[in-house]
Amino acid sequence: MKSFDQLFEELLQRNEERPVGSRSTELLEQGVHAIGKKIVEEAAEVWMAAEHESDEQLALEASQLIYHLQLILISRGIPLSKVEEKL
Ligand SMILES: N=c1c2ncn([C@@H]3O[C@H](COP(=O)(O)OP(=O)(O)OP(=O)(O)O)[C@@H](O)[C@H]3O)c2ncn1[C@@H]1O[C@H](COP(=O)(O)O)[C@@H](O)[C@H]1O
Numbered sequence: 359m360k361s362f363d364q365l366f367e368e369l370l371q372r373n374e375e376r377p378v379g380s381r382s383t384e385l386l387e388q389g390v391h392a393i394g395k396k397i398v399e400e401a402a403e404v405w406m407a408a409e410h411e412s413d414e415q416l417a418l419e420a421s422q423l424i425y426h427l428q429l430i431l432i433s434r435g436i437p438l439s440k441v442e443e444k445l
Pocket of ligand 1: 372379380399425
């Protein structure tokens with residue numbers, strides 16, 4: 359289990375270190391276009407889970423959307439504080 363902020367920190371580290379075998383390394387190397395496509399896919403899965411699936415499945419899909427959202431921010435070099443300014 360980890361918090362939103364802890365995941366962001368971990369992904370920043372993946373971006374710096376680019377370890378082999380990391381899903382985040384793979385996506386960061388593919389770039390914004392590939393990550394953006396995953397966001398659209400995960401957003402649709404969140405919607406479908408909210409309409410038709412269990413609370414557990416919805417939570418899982420939401421975590422995957424959050425993961426990809428964080429990754430696209432990192433790929434563009436946008437700090438979390440910049441998003442928090444808009445909340
Ligand atoms: N939170 C996540 C996370 N959520 C989702 N995913 C990835 O997103 C995929 C979910 O998308 P899909 O269901 O579409 O799976 P898929 O069909 O295999 O995806 P595609 O290959 O088709 O794109 C999962 O299989 C993971 O690969 C994640 N990958 C990593 N993390 C966390 O990110 C951190 C760094 O992970 P690594 O970069 O892998 O070391 C760790 O804390 C991980 O727990």
